[in-house]
Amino acid sequence: MPNPVIAEITRGAIVESHHRGAYAVSDLDGNLVLESGNIAAPIFPRSAIKAFQCYSLFQAGASEKFALTNEEIALCCASHNAEPEHLQVASALLAKSGCMETDLECGAHWPLDRAAAQALVITGKKPGPLHNCCSGKHAGMLALARHLGGSTNGYTAADHPVQKLVGETVGEICGVDIATVPQAIDGCSVPTWAMPLSRLAHGFARLGAPTSKAGSCIVEAVRQHPFMVAGTGKFDTLIMQAIPRLFIKFGAEGVFCGTVAHAGLGFALKCDDGSARAVEVAVARMLGKLSCWTDDEKTQLATFARHNLTNWMKFEVGEVRANF
Numbered sequence: 001m002p003n004p005v006i007a008e009i010t011r012g013a014i015v016e017s018h019h020r021g022a023y024a025v026s027d028l029d030g031n032l033v034l035e036s037g038n039i040a041a042p043i044f045p046r047s048a049i050k051a052f053q054c055y056s057l058f059q060a061g062a063s064e065k066f067a068l069t070n071e072e073i074a075l076c077c078a079s080h081n082a083e084p085e086h087l088q089v090a091s092a093l094l095a096k097s098g099c100m101e102t103d104l105e106c107g108a109h110w111p112l113d114r115a116a117a118q119a120l121v122i123t124g125k126k127p128g129p130l131h132n133c134c135s136g137k138h139a140g141m142l143a144l145a146r147h148l149g150g151s152t153n154g155y156t157a158a159d160h161p162v163q164k165l166v167g168e169t170v171g172e173i174c175g176v177d178i179a180t181v182p183q184a185i186d187g188c189s190v191p192t193w194a195m196p197l198s199r200l201a202h203g204f205a206r207l208g209a210p211t212s213k214a215g216s217c218i219v220e221a222v223r224q225h226p227f228m229v230a231g232t233g234k235f236d237t238l239i240m241q242a243i244p245r246l247f248i249k250f251g252a253e254g255v256f257c258g259t260v261a262h263a264g265l266g267f268a269l270k271c272d273d274g275s276a277r278a279v280e281v282a283v284a285r286m287l288g289k290l291s292c293w294t295d296d297e298k299t300q301l302a303t304f305a306r307h308n309l310t311n312w313m314k315f316e317v318g319e320v321r322a323n324f
Contacts, residue, residue, distance in 0.1 A: 003037035004324070006271065006285075007278035009309070011318040018323070019278035021254070023269035023286050026201035028209055030175070033265065034289060035198070036324070042182055042194035043270045048251030049170065049200070050077040050137050051207060051218050053190075056162075056169045057140055058214035062147035066096045068140075073221035074228035075136030079250060081231030082111030082131040089228065090135045097143040104129035105156045106138045106188040113231055134188035136228075141166075141190070156189040163191050174203035187252060197268040200257055204266030208247065208259030219247045219261055235280045235304075242300045243293075248283070250276070256283040263292035277320050281305050285322030 008018040022037025032039075054076040057063040063073070072093045080086040094100060108127045111117045120127060129135060138156075145155045145162050155162045171178030176195050186192040207215040222229055226240035229249065236250050248258035254271030256279055269286055271279040284304035287293075293301065306321035 001038075003272055006036075006269075006282040006322065006324060007275070007320065008323045009278075009318065009320055011309075016318065019271050019273055019275050019282070021269060021271040021279065021282060022197055023267065023282070024197040024201040025265055025267045025286070025290065026198065026205045028205050028264045030198075030202045030205075032198060032201070034267075034286070039197040039201075042196055043255065044182075044184065044186075044192050044194045044251075044253070045200055045255050045257055045268070046186060046192060046251035046253060047079045047134065048249045048255045048257035048268070049203075050079070050134075050249060051215075051222070051247075052170045052173055052203065053137060053166050054140055054218055055173065055207070055214055056166045057144050058217065059169055060144060060147055060165060062140075062144045063214075063217075065147055066143050068093070068096075068143075070221035071225050071228055072096075072136075072140075073218060074225040076140035077218065077222055077249065078136045078229045079112075079133040079236075080136060080228065081113035081234065082116050082127070082133065082135075083113050083231050084116070086136070086228065086231065087130055090130055090139050093136065093139040094142065097139075097146040099139070099142045099146070099152060101128055101130045103142055103152050104132070104135055104138050105154075106132040106134045108132060113233075115232075132188060138188065138190075158183070158191045167191060167193065170203075173206055174199045197270060200268035201266045204247075204257050204259040204268065205264060206266065208261030208266065209264065210261075216261075219259060222247055222249075239284065239300075239304055242304070243297050245297070246287070250279075254279040256280075260287070260290065260292055263290065265290065265292065281307070281320055281322040282324075285324055289324075 003020040025034035182194040230236040253274035288301040
């Protein structure tokens with residue numbers, strides 16, 4: 001059976017398009033408290049699990065060795081806009097491990113923030129690896145490579161000690177044998193692993209557990225600095241600013257994962273067609289179904305579960321809304 005509709009786009013009184021998907025919410029014991037759709041099918045979480053990749057820095061002792069600040073930890077978990085603040089923190093993180101922008105193996109693309117991209121164009125400059133939305137994660141991986149004593153060259157390869165440790169960490173947190181799940185290459189050239197939404201949700205519940213010192217540090221760093229995780233106008237930043245008790249991270253092709261640490265819950269949601277605008281309203285609606293929020297937090301979540309569509313003349317023509 002196909003997954004259920006989780007979001008729809010209207011024009012006037014007509015539903016113009018709809019989006020299917022699946023989601024899972026797990027407690028610390030792996031019990032599902034909320035689920036819909038095929039949550040057993042393996043999906044690539046992409047950037048939604050940067051917190052797990054960052055966890056390896058704590059596991060190996062690199063975070064302590066290089067005295068990472070909360071802003072730097074948050075940037076390791078980021079898909080950032082490449083705004084000046086992001087570049088400054090990424091550069092500082094690289095400097096701590098004695099690395100440079102040229103050591104980054106994530107590739108270059110234009111800043112996701114329009115103003116930041118326009119600033120580059122005006123100055124006649126081209127984007128470099130530091131502008132890549134994953135440069136914070138990669139700066140953290142370079143620090144990990146330095147700490148492990150291996151070469152920084154080729155740190156993105158699956159057989160490099162950095163990626164071996166990251167893979168082991170992801171598998172341990174999510175309770176999967178990482179050697180047996182589908183593996184591919186992510187957009188920033190590091191390995192990515194496919195696993196069921198149910199396993200991802202349980203992994204994020206464990207990340208936010210008070211008994212996980214490293215996980216608690218990562219969650220707290222992100223919640224303290226939500227701007228570092230994305231940036232101006234981005235959903236992740238906006239919703240965490242509105243609801244500070246929430247930890248959430250977007251992944252390419254319509255994925256959201258996160259933890260509601262105060263309730264001991266983790267969640268994972270995937271929109272089948274990869275629509276970003278659909279998965280944003282859907283995850284807000286899914287979170288709103290949980291009973292762990294204050295009335296004010298529920299109200300805030302409801303505002304993220306729908307938004308108006310306007311045309312170029314600023315006329316309201318429809319809406320994007322969750323539809324469970």
